[in-house]
Amino acid sequence: MVVPVLDASRFVGDSPTDRFKFAEELLDSLQKHGFVRLRDHGISDETVEEMFRLVRQPSRTKISAVYEKISGGGLTTDSADCKEHFDQGPANDEQFPNKWPSEVDLPNFRTTMENFYLLAETVSLYILEALEMALKLPQSSFLNMMVHNASELRLNHYPAISIADMREKNINRTSPHFDLGVITLLFQDGIGGLEIQDRDRPGSFMPVEPSVQSEMMVNVAETFLRWTNDVVSAGLHRVTIPESLKEADGGLIEERFSVVYLCKADRDASVAPLKEFVTEKGSKYGHISALEYHQQRLGLAYQ
Numbered sequence: 001m002v003v004p005v006l007d008a009s010r011f012v013g014d015s016p017t018d019r020f021k022f023a024e025e026l027l028d029s030l031q032k033h034g035f036v037r038l039r040d041h042g043i044s045d046e047t048v049e050e051m052f053r054l055v056r057q058p059s060r061t062k063i064s065a066v067y068e069k070i071s072g073g074g075l076t077t078d079s080a081d082c083k084e085h086f087d088q089g090p091a092n093d094e095q096f097p098n099k100w101p102s103e104v105d106l107p108n109f110r111t112t113m114e115n116f117y118l119l120a121e122t123v124s125l126y127i128l129e130a131l132e133m134a135l136k137l138p139q140s141s142f143l144n145m146m147v148h149n150a151s152e153l154r155l156n157h158y159p160a161i162s163i164a165d166m167r168e169k170n171i172n173r174t175s176p177h178f179d180l181g182v183i184t185l186l187f188q189d190g191i192g193g194l195e196i197q198d199r200d201r202p203g204s205f206m207p208v209e210p211s212v213q214s215e216m217m218v219n220v221a222e223t224f225l226r227w228t229n230d231v232v233s234a235g236l237h238r239v240t241i242p243e244s245l246k247e248a249d250g251g252l253i254e255e256r257f258s259v260v261y262l263c264k265a266d267r268d269a270s271v272a273p274l275k276e277f278v279t280e281k282g283s284k285y286g287h288i289s290a291l292e293y294h295q296q297r298l299g300l301a302y303q
């Protein structure tokens with residue numbers, strides 16, 4: 001199975017034919033694999049590199065101190081998975097306010113994150129517009145539920161870890177999961193280890209090797225599956241030992257970073273199927289708001 005790489009600039013251009021072809025190829029890949037890879041999507045190599053520089057910089061000297069300072073808000077450490085993450089929600093969110101490190105500890109952190117958040121939002125919205133087109137839905141069918149952005153920009157940090165520990169203690173960097181939102185945009189560094197379910201070989205995963213820095217992995221998340229009544233199913237993924245080290249006798253896997261935009265529906269939007277996808281067999285999912293659904297699925301705090 002090979003996940004296609006699409007040139008997303010075809011959708012932003014003026015040619016209706018190019019726009020439609022992009023939309024069709026996008027849907028085709030997401031339907032087949034749950035994933036697609038995008039280039040020329042509007043977020044430049046430099047911008048993505050700047051994000052990774054920002055994220056990496058404190059880890060050399062004081063990442064744990066800095067992350068601890070954030071821990072009342074965005075940072076959590078998963079016990080099953082060996083990773084930590086910092087989540088940023090929409091700016092000026094009164095319901096779940098962002099907690100920022102001080103400008104002295106992490107200069108430009110907030111501005112860079114907030115700018116990146118807006119760029120990722122733009123991309124996520126045109127991807128959904130393209131999917132409306134390819135699925136032949138009335139215009140704005142998805143976008144109408146994306147008006148008050150509730151998405152999150154997540155920085156994942158995976159500390160260096162011994163290969164023996166991962167094998168013997170059955171530790172993953174990220175266990176197999178579906179994301180909860182609508183779609184997810186993902187950028188990874190050069191370490192590797194991201195794997196997606198290989199739908200041609202049930203039960204197995206295939207690696208997504210790091211490529212040019214700005215290459216973006218897009219996956220279908222649970223809300224989209226529900227909106228389409230399973231017409232487009234979500235992409236299962238995990239982070240484990242990089243392909244190049246799978247045969248290694250031992251040693252350490254370097255620390256790894258990823259930047260992930262978890263695109264979420266308006267908190268009060270329903271995550272039930274759109275009427276266009278409800279057949280005589282009925283609707284597979286009931287009405288529940290995106291916020292309630294996320295809270296229920298996570299069983300705990302809103303994420």
Ligand SMILES: O=C(O)CCC(=O)C(=O)O
Pocket residue numbers: 154156174179186188194237238239257258260
């Ligand atoms: O680090 C990665 O490449 C994947 C992270 C991920 O799947 C997530 O944060 O939901």
Ligand SMILES: [Fe+2]
Pocket residue numbers: 177178179184237
């Ligand atoms: Fe994920």
